[in-house]
Structure formats: structure tokens, C-alpha cells
Amino acid sequence: MSPSSLAEVVSCLSGYDPEALPVEQAQQIIRQCVAPVTGMERLALRSALGRVLAEDIVSPINVPAHDNSAMDGYALRGADLSAGQPAHLRIVGKAFAGAGFAGRVEAGACVRIMTGAPMPDGCDTVVPQECVQAATDAAVTLPAGIVKMGDNRRLQGEDLRAGSPALLAGRTLRPADLGLLASLGMAEVPVRRRLRVAFFSAGDELRSLGEPLAPGCVYDSNRYTLYGMLVRLGCEILDMGVVRDDPAALEAALRSACENADVIITSGGVSVGEADYTKEIMAQLGDVQFWKIAMRPGRPMAFGRIASNGRSAWLFGLPGNPVAVMVSFYFFARPALLSMMGASDAPLPLLRVAAQSPIRKKPDRTEYQRGILSHDSEGRPQVRITGAQGSGILRSMSEANCMVILPHDHGSVQAGDPVDVLLFEGLI
Numbered sequence: 001m002s003p004s005s006l007a008e009v010v011s012c013l014s015g016y017d018p019e020a021l022p023v024e025q026a027q028q029i030i031r032q033c034v035a036p037v038t039g040m041e042r043l044a045l046r047s048a049l050g051r052v053l054a055e056d057i058v059s060p061i062n063v064p065a066h067d068n069s070a071m072d073g074y075a076l077r078g079a080d081l082s083a084g085q086p087a088h089l090r091i092v093g094k095a096f097a098g099a100g101f102a103g104r105v106e107a108g109a110c111v112r113i114m115t116g117a118p119m120p121d122g123c124d125t126v127v128p129q130e131c132v133q134a135a136t137d138a139a140v141t142l143p144a145g146i147v148k149m150g151d152n153r154r155l156q157g158e159d160l161r162a163g164s165p166a167l168l169a170g171r172t173l174r175p176a177d178l179g180l181l182a183s184l185g186m187a188e189v190p191v192r193r194r195l196r197v198a199f200f201s202a203g204d205e206l207r208s209l210g211e212p213l214a215p216g217c218v219y220d221s222n223r224y225t226l227y228g229m230l231v232r233l234g235c236e237i238l239d240m241g242v243v244r245d246d247p248a249a250l251e252a253a254l255r256s257a258c259e260n261a262d263v264i265i266t267s268g269g270v271s272v273g274e275a276d277y278t279k280e281i282m283a284q285l286g287d288v289q290f291w292k293i294a295m296r297p298g299r300p301m302a303f304g305r306i307a308s309n310g311r312s313a314w315l316f317g318l319p320g321n322p323v324a325v326m327v328s329f330y331f332f333a334r335p336a337l338l339s340m341m342g343a344s345d346a347p348l349p350l351l352r353v354a355a356q357s358p359i360r361k362k363p364d365r366t367e368y369q370r371g372i373l374s375h376d377s378e379g380r381p382q383v384r385i386t387g388a389q390g391s392g393i394l395r396s397m398s399e400a401n402c403m404v405i406l407p408h409d410h411g412s413v414q415a416g417d418p419v420d421v422l423l424f425e426g427l428i
């Protein structure tokens with residue numbers, strides 16, 4: 001069970017109203033309930049991409065392992081440079097990356113050096129070869145004031161120091177992190193086990209791909225958006241298909257999901273329709289709250305914990321409308337899944353951007369409108385809405401490259417007003 005039960009968390013909230021729950025309150029309840037799942041595994045470095053680091057990584061070595069040159073040129077003693085005077089230095093040897101200069105460099109001498117080569121003993125400065133005035137195999141002349149002591153030298157441990165933390169537990173490993181771990185010589189990485197998420201769509205009208213579309217039916221699209229969002233998040237998925245609006249079938253599906261997964265995500269059947277048995281069965285199997293969240297889209301939602309045969313799992317009963325399922329996944333399920341995965345990722349950053357045209361918005365609810373972020377003729381960022389915003393219009397999500405988040409207390413937006421925007425795609 002979680003640190004605190006759902007009923008306990010809810011009882012601590014003042015002004016809790018399941019019929020008009022502000023987004024922030026619902027997010028807070030969920031955050032307080034979920035905790036990271038236990039279990040870790042060691043993976044080969046490449047397989048760890050996108051996984052959550054299970055332990056702090058302390059650097060076993062200095063990177064770089066030795067002071068080295070940042071330029072192809074000449075390594076010298078900074079003390080040989082005198083202000084306003086050119087310097088004439090004897091070349092006493094060569095240093096390559098992987099094959100340094102063995103001796104000590106005395107006053108008046110220098111070493112021909114390549115980028116990455118260890119700094120020869122006695123040298124602390126490198127002058128790039130294109131800056132020298134005259135050079136033969138035996139000597140070089142440097143113009144006055146071309147370098148200062150310490151220039152063009154990379155210090156031992158300046159990237160990562162032996163014994164200091166290189167990456168902290170909870171980090172979702174990105175390409176730079178794989179490179180960083182490789183630079184420490186680490187072939188294996190401890191990562192948290194994948195979170196197991198079972199999901200299904202509820203509804204008699206739903207048809208799976210490959211089935212004929214009978215009158216009044218729709219193809220099940222929610223299982224595909226959920227598949228995409230869960231795979232992107234790095235979850236282990238258990239796709240349970242479409243479940244009919246039949247109490248026995250729903251109970252069997254929820255029990256099986258509960259016995260095989262950490263989290264269950266369903267879509268449909270959480271509103272007030274007569275065929276919406278899902279709510280009833282969910283309530284029978286555990287501690288589940290049914291909310292009407294003050295938001296659009298994504299108003300009805302169920303959250304709680306259900307149990308079956310000694311196993312229990314968190315449950316997100318998302319609304320059936322295709323845009324509502326995505327919005328409620330991103331703003332409620334995703335942060336909870338990340339927390340259960342042990343990920344310490346900071347909340348996604350919002351951008352403040354000018355609205356290109358007016359946006360209609362009702363007060364007393366948070367609206368998540370789908371937007372297209374672009375630039376005006378002077379290169380300033382601007383955002384416009386992707387046409388009709390109905391929660392059944394999945395095209396509005398597909399065309400968008402961002403979400404425009406209009407806060408609870410705000411009303412309509414005028415052209416040019418700043419609005420908060422969450423980008424769909426990041427660089428990394």
C-alpha cells in the first residue's frame with residue numbers, strides 16, 4: 001500500500017469537492033498517494049537509454065585523467081612569457097594524444113603538442129600553431145601578448161572529479177548521460193525496473209483494427225494514443241484490448257490487470273451514462289474516487305487503488321473522449337507514473353508566448369487548448385489554436401505542437417496577450 005491511503009489524503013483537504021475539483025488539488029492528491037516501486041536491474045549501457053538510474057553514480061576516475069592540450073600548437077612554461085616581449089623557444093620534442101612527451105621541459109624550451117595530448121611536465125600553457133610568428137623544427141617565435149599563462153590547457157578532472165557524484169539516482173538517462181557514463185568506463189548501469197502498466201478501452205461501440213465498423217461504432221483510438229504515450233515514457237505495457245460494457249467482463253479485466261501490473265489505465269465509462277458500469281465495478285474492487293475535475297477537456301476521471309487476490313494496483317479511469325484521454329494522461333497519469341518509476345525529473349517548463357488571435361475560455365476551469373507555436377515576421381514566438389477544440393476532435397492533438405494552458409481563474413484571451421504553452425517535443 002502507499003504511504004497514505006487515498007481516503008486519508010482526501011480527508012486532509014479543505015474544500016474538497018469531487019463534483020468540481022480544481023486540477024491542482026487532484027494533482028496534489030495523486031502526488032501524495034503514489035510512491036516509487038521497488039526493484040532494479042543492471043543493464044548494458046546502451047540498453048539504459050531512457051531508463052531511470054537506481055543509484056547515485058560516483059565518478060571512479062578523473063575525466064580528463066590528466067591535464068591536456070585543448071589545441072594543436074606548442075606547450076610551454078607560462079613563466080617564459082614576458083609582457084610586451086616576443087618569446088623565442090627551443091622545441092625539445094613532440095606530444096600526441098595517447099603518446100605524451102616523456103621528459104621535463106626546462107626554461108626556454110617548448111614541445112610541439114596536439115589536441116588531447118597530456119601536458120608535458122613543466123608546461124602549463126599552449127599557444128595554438130596559427131598564432132606563432134615563425135617556426136622551424138627546432139625553434140618557435142611567439143608574438144607578444146598572444147597567450148596568458150594557463151591558456152588552452154584542460155585540467156585533470158575538470159569534467160568529472162574522482163569521488164564526486166557524476167549522476168544522481170532518479171535521473172532519466174539521456175544521450176549525454178550515456179556518453180558521460182562511457183567516459184567513466186562504465187559498461188553497466190543500475191536502473192529501476194520498468195513500471196508495468198495494463199490498459200484497456202471500455203465500450204460496446206468500440207471496434208478494434210481489422211474489424212468491420214458496424215453502424216454506430218467507432219474504431220478504438222484510445223488504445224493507440226495510450227500505447228504511444230506509455231511507450232514514450234518507458235513503461236512495460238500490457239495491452240488488454242477492448243472490454244465490453246458488461247459487469248462480469250469489466251470485473252475480470254480489472255482483476256487480471258490488477259494481478260499483473262503496478263498501474264491500470266482505462267478509458268471510457270467514467271461518466272454518468274447508463275452503460276457506464278466501469279465506475280460501479282471499480283468502486284467494488286477498492287478505494288476509488290470519482291471526480292469531476294474543473295477542466296476541459298478531461299472532466300470525469302477516476303483515481304484510486306484496487307485489489308484482487310492479494311495484489312493491488314493504482315487505477316486511472318480516464319474519460320472516453322479521445323482528446324480527454326490524452327490530456328488527462330499528460331496532466332494526471334504521467335507525473336504519477338514518473339514518480340512510481342522513481343524518476344526525479346523536474347516538471348516540464350512552460351513558455352510564455354503571445355496569443356496570435358483571441359482565445360475563448362470559460363472561467364472556473366483550467367483549459368488545455370491545442371496550439372501551434374510559430375514565429376511572427378519579426379521572429380517573435382506566437383501561438384494559435386488548432387481550430388475546433390471539441391474533446392472528440394483528435395485531429396486537434398495531431399496537428400498541434402504544443403498545449404496552451406489557460407489557468408482556472410482566467411477568462412478569455414485577447415490577441416497579443418501572453419499565454420502559457422507546453423511544448424510537445426523537446427530537443428532531447
Ligand SMILES: Nc1nc2c(c(=O)[nH]1)N[C@H]1C(S)=C(S)[C@@H](COP(=O)(O)OP(=O)(O)OC[C@H]3O[C@@H](n4cnc5c(N)ncnc54)[C@H](O)[C@@H]3O)O[C@H]1N2
Nearest residue numbers: 201203219220221222223268269270271299319320321324
Ligand atoms: N450527462 C453528462 N454527460 C457527459 C458528461 C457529464 O458530465 N454529464 N461528461 C462528458 C464528458 S466531459 C466526457 S469526456 C465523456 C466521458 O464519458 P465516459 O468516460 O463515460 O466515456 P464514454 O461515454 O465511454 O465515451 C465518450 C466518447 O468517447 C468515445 N470513445 C470512448 N472510448 C473510445 C476509444 N477507445 N476510442 C475512440 N473513441 C472512444 C465514445 O464513443 C464516446 O463518443 O462523457 C460526457 N458526457
Ligand code: MOO
Nearest residue numbers: 297298299324391
Ligand atoms: O472531459 Mo470531456 O473531454 O471535457 O468532453
